[in-house]
Amino acid sequence: MDVLNGLAQGFAQALQPANLLAAFVGCVLGTLIGVLPGIGPTAGIALLIPITAGMDATAAIIMLSGIYYGSMYGGSTTAILINTPGEAASMITALDGFQLARQGRAGVALGMAALASFIAGTVGLVGLMLLAPPLANFALSFGPPEYFALMLLGLSIVVSLAGRSLLKGLMCAVFGLLVATIGIDPQAGVSRFSFGNPSLMGGVDFISVAVGLFAITEVLQGMEQKAVSFIEAKLTGLWPGRSDWREARGAVARGSLIGFLIGLLPGAGPTVASVIAYDVEKKVSRHPERFGRGAIAGVAAPEGANNAAASAGMIPLLTLGIPGSAALAVLLGALLVHGLRPGPLLFQQNPDFVWAVIASMYVGNATLLLLNLPLVGWWARLTRVPFPILGPLVLVFCFVGTYSVRNSLFDAWVALFFGILGYVMRKLDFPAVPVALAVILGPLLETALRQTLTISQGRLDILLTRPTALALLVAAAGSVVLSLYGRVRQTRLVTSGVLGTDED
Amino acid sequence: MAVANRVTGAIALVVGLTWALLARGLPLQQGNAPGPGLFPLALGLVFAAMGAGLLAQSRADRSAPPLWPDRAGARRVLLIFCALAAYIALVDLVGFPSSTTLFLIALFRAWGGYRWRVVIALAAALSAANYVIFEAWLGLSLPSGSLLDWG
Numbered sequence: 007m008d009v010l011n012g013l014a015q016g017f018a019q020a021l022q023p024a025n026l027l028a029a030f031v032g033c034v035l036g037t038l039i040g041v042l043p044g045i046g047p048t049a050g051i052a053l054l055i056p057i058t059a060g061m062d063a064t065a066a067i068i069m070l071s072g073i074y075y076g077s078m079y080g081g082s083t084t085a086i087l088i089n090t091p092g093e094a095a096s097m098i099t100a101l102d103g104f105q106l107a108r109q110g111r112a113g114v115a116l117g118m119a120a121l122a123s124f125i126a127g128t129v130g131l132v133g134l135m136l137l138a139p140p141l142a143n144f145a146l147s148f149g150p151p152e153y154f155a156l157m158l159l160g161l162s163i164v165v166s167l168a169g170r171s172l173l174k175g176l177m178c179a180v181f182g183l184l185v186a187t188i189g190i191d192p193q194a195g196v197s198r199f200s201f202g203n204p205s206l207m208g209g210v211d212f213i214s215v216a217v218g219l220f221a222i223t224e225v226l227q228g229m230e231q232k233a234v235s236f237i238e239a240k241l242t243g244l245w246p247g248r249s250d251w252r253e254a255r256g257a258v259a260r261g262s263l264i265g266f267l268i269g270l271l272p273g274a275g276p277t278v279a280s281v282i283a284y285d286v287e288k289k290v291s292r293h294p295e296r297f298g299r300g301a302i303a304g305v306a307a308p309e310g311a312n313n314a315a316a317s318a319g320m321i322p323l324l325t326l327g328i329p330g331s332a333a334l335a336v337l338l339g340a341l342l343v344h345g346l347r348p349g350p351l352l353f354q355q356n357p358d359f360v361w362a363v364i365a366s367m368y369v370g371n372a373t374l375l376l377l378n379l380p381l382v383g384w385w386a387r388l389t390r391v392p393f394p395i396l397g398p399l400v401l402v403f404c405f406v407g408t409y410s411v412r413n414s415l416f417d418a419w420v421a422l423f424f425g426i427l428g429y430v431m432r433k434l435d436f437p438a439v440p441v442a443l444a445v446i447l448g449p450l451l452e453t454a455l456r457q458t459l460t461i462s463q464g465r466l467d468i469l470l471t472r473p474t475a476l477a478l479l480v481a482a483a484g485s486v487v488l489s490l491y492g493r494v495r496q497t498r499l500v501t502s503g504v505l506g507t508d509e510d
Numbered sequence: 511m512a513v514a515n516r517v518t519g520a521i522a523l524v525v526g527l528t529w530a531l532l533a534r535g536l537p538l539q540q541g542n543a544p545g546p547g548l549f550p551l552a553l554g555l556v557f558a559a560m561g562a563g564l565l566a567q568s569r570a571d572r573s574a575p576p577l578w579p580d581r582a583g584a585r586r587v588l589l590i591f592c593a594l595a596a597y598i599a600l601v602d603l604v605g606f607p608s609s610t611t612l613f614l615i616a617l618f619r620a621w622g623g624y625r626w627r628v629v630i631a632l633a634a635a636l637s638a639a640n641y642v643i644f645e646a647w648l649g650l651s652l653p654s655g656s657l658l659d660w661g
Contacts, residue, residue, distance in 0.1 A: 394622030
């Protein structure tokens with residue numbers, strides 16, 4: 007199926023009332039999750055998976071993807087208005103966005119953020135459409151060794167970017183893999199590390215892990231602090247003026263491109279993209295001194311970058327089954343729940359599903375622009391819900407979300423365990439994203455490794471004799487080595503505050 | 511961070527070795543293929559080695575200790591933890607609507623410090639809304655409570 011044909015069929019599906027409604031609900035919930043500081047896209051998607059379990063698979067994924075990219079829009083609203091990014095990818099937006107708000111230009115900053123998001127999101131989608139099918143075709147030749155190497159690459163990039171200590175990041179990834187070995191072994195059907203306990207035999211559900219590490223930890227962290235005070239920002243003139251445009255259009259273009267390229271890399275994700283785009287913009291700007299003091303380009307670049315990265319992240323997810331961030335890892339879990347195995351075969355076996363989701367993202371991006379520009383004041387008002395009300399409510403959602411996956415209280419206890427663990431980990435500088443990603447990738451990684459060893463009759467050097475696998479392994483090793491040196495390290499230091507909160 | 515790293519390093523060492531030891535009890539090979547014990551055995555050993563690495567590193571570590579919350583903050587974190595544990599335990603006994611109401615009342619009061627009247631009204635309204643949305647509308651089956659279940 008060629009691109010235009012596929013897209014036409016996709017739109018035919020995405021515009022059906024049920025799917026249209028799913029996209030709309032997803033965008034509304036995504037904006038809401040982006041706006042509310044206590045809960046990010048990862049936890050949001052994880053919490054809603056059980057609720058979508060009864061829905062048609064296409065509608066369910068359309069809705070969950072809407073939450074994913076919708077939260078990128080919502081996060082900027084609170085970043086600009088109250089200097090509190092609703093999710094990590096908007097952290098950089100707060101630098102200049104909040105300064106603009108203090109100068110009474112909140113409206114322009116919000117308008118620019120929404121427009122930059124829309125433009126970059128659309129650019130990212132075009133890239134997704136053009137790049138995904140050939141990549142899927144290429145990946146059709148992948149065997150277990152290539153998959154194994156690819157998943158290692160994903161994990162190592164996440165590790166090399168998260169947190170301050172490389173060793174701690176690696177430990178988190180290995181810990182996640184350990185957790186994933188609990189339960190019935192995927193190949194031989196033997197029960198492992200379950201001590202005869204039937205709940206443990208079912209394995210540790212990744213939704214419980216994600217909800218614990220991201221939602222419960224976030225509430226516990228929020229408990230520590232006193233409530234934030236809000237500034238009343240006047241919202242006038244949402245449409246950026248001509249001089250604003252002139253200043254920002256380059257930033258939007260560069261931000262989109264940078265975001266897209268970084269989003270393609272498994273592991274980097276929207277947060278890193280926004281940091282790098284901001285950095286680049288500051289370097290190329292004729293007025294670098296304005297950055298941090300309310301430069302409109304300082305809002306446009308990171309907002310463009312995080313949305314383009316969000317779209318681009320769908321490419322490795324759909325074509326290779328490799329999630330680039332914690333939120334995408336949970337989305338991968340959602341696809342598996344609905345019996346869809348992301349990977350090159352998805353494009354061959356379920357083309358209508360893939361194209362419907364892609365088309366729905368166009369619909370969703372347009373919806374978000376309409377939702378955000380006129381209603382931004384209304385969204386901003388939501389941030390005034392006090393955290394002592396919001397926090398307990400989020401915890402109730404955590405219970406419902408984890409319990410209903412398998413109607414099991416055990417899963418709720420697991421979430422509580424990972425909530426406390428995540429809280430302590432954050433204190434001790436252990437990043438949570440590698441844990442979550444490893445729990446999801448664990449079974450897939452192990453299966454690929456065992457199939458590889460079966461093919462090679464127990465010899466690991468098969469990984470070095472197959473060019474694609476070797477290239478992927480070299481890239482994986484490279485990302486780890488690079489993280490020890492130079493620019494990546496610098497970026498890591500900048501993002502450590504952001505990635506420390508682990509919402510990508 | 512040196513003390514904290516020493517403790518976590520030691521825990522990782524123990525966990526890793528335990529994992530490896532338990533994995534030894536599983537078949538490492540099945541015919542020509544690797545068995546269910548191989549991957550966890552390798553992971554356990556790697557994790558133990560990393561724990562040892564963290565231990566070794568902590569000797570030269572001069573970084574600032576972790577930022578634990580002050581006494582009041584720690585009490586609030588503990589409160590949430592206990593409330594959540596009680597909530598999960600209670601849900602099984604008295605069912606979702608009543609335990610959610612109790613949970614919300616406890617936290618709104620203890621954390622938010624709102625007046626009783628506000629707390630009770632808000633908690634009841636929010637749990638009713640939760641019940642209607644999740645159970646009645648979305649069709650999830652939430653625990654109805656073993657104490658109340660005489661059928």
